[in-house]
Amino acid sequence: MFTPSTRNSNPPANRLKHVLLLACFLCTLSWLALCVLNGGIQMRPFLPPGPKSVIQMNNSSFAISTLDMGISDEEWERLQKALDWPGPDQQITQLDLSTSPVHSTFSIVELKKSYKVGDNISVIITARDHNKNLKTYGGDFFKAKLFNSKLKASVYGEVVDHRNGTYSVLLLLPWEGQAQVFVRLEHSSEVVQILKKYRESSFPRSHYNGHFEGPGSKNTQISEVVECNLKWGPKGSLRKGKCCCEYKDIKTGIEWQCERPKKLSCDKLIGHSMGRFESPLNQFENHLFSG
Structure with a gap:
């Protein structure tokens, strides 16, 4: 538990507003530069888009392209990378080898006595199995948040999987007063793989x-x-x-x-x-x- 101070000389919202205004100003200058080129707007011949890669969906008798979905090939690759979820490096047949919510721990990096509004709180999560052994692979579904029961306020952070049994979280402190860190194991990596298997199967639930x-x-x-x-x-x-x-x-x-x-x-x-x-x-x- 920690208490942020009230010092906040440059709130993040104001900084973000200035950045957005500057970005809009630069975009306007770029558009004006194009308009005045050779005394007017440069007309370019229309070039139809090239053929898009075809995507074969799992358990489906039809295929769709990225053009049908309205996205580029690069965006499709980014989505695939974002959806990639690591799993166990071997088949798990014993319950005690799965991630334990009791023996897994987390700690705040360089914990300070007080923080100010807008500060980031860094958290490291270490996953262990039911035998208290460190996990050597990622894929666990953790949730981490800051909360204040009195204010009835909370904010979640993005959990980064390092694929070696450790996870890092960056939590933004948005209010004055006390705050506590809460970490919850929603699903172990072993359970996530089961969910993935049946999601991609044709089993009628x-x-x-x-x-x-x-x-x-x-x-x-x-x-x-x-x-x-x-x-x-x-x-x-x-x-x-x-x-x-x-x-x-x-x-x-x-x-x-x-x-x-x-x-x-x-x-x-x-x-x-x-x-x-x-x-x-x-x-x-x-x-x-x-x-």
């Missing part, structure tokens, strides 16, 4: 009920409820053959499958509702989530 209604014999009305689900990827998530009815959303192109009703035809589908939830986790993976 949620199932839906398809409601069918149609006329029966002797002026009766027949109602049937069967299980339905989305088709994931080119192979689909349900069985093939005459067992199922298939439907396609005209607007989105998403395909559905419903088990074929025993008495009614496929065109008697009137709607659907939420059904059961199926967990893909095995026994060991369940232990990792609860540990």
Whole structure:
């Protein structure tokens, strides 16, 4: 716990405002320079954009390009790098080798007695397993924040993964008064890999009920409820053959499958509702989530 002083000769907001004004001024000068070149605006012939690289999405039967997404190839590469998440360097089969929230620690770098508004607080997180051994790889999902219970204020910092079991955080102090550092392990790197595996798989987590209604014999009305689900990827998530009815959303192109009703035809589908939830986790993976 620490208390920032009230000295703040040049608030960050004012400095940012000056920088933005200067940037706008420079942009205006550059535009004027182009306009006065040779006495007027220089017209350039339109050149159509070159072909964009095609991106094959996981578990999908179609491909899209960066042009379709409205981004450049460089931006796509930056996004891929930002989404890259390190994982264990070996298969983890023992629970005690996963990251422990009890034995992992953090410390404030060069802790001072007082800080002023706008100062940065540097924090180092060290991950350990359940045997208190230092982790040698990254991938843990930590959250770190400054908070003040009295003011009901908090601010999160960006956690940088050094991929060797250590993490650094830079927290900006935005208020006067007391502040405390709070670090929480949301998911271990081992759990993150499980989430990633099932995110990229075609395992159907949620199932839906398809409601069918149609006329029966002797002026009766027949109602049937069967299980339905989305088709994931080119192979689909349900069985093939005459067992199922298939439907396609005209607007989105998403395909559905419903088990074929025993008495009614496929065109008697009137709607659907939420059904059961199926967990893909095995026994060991369940232990990792609860540990």
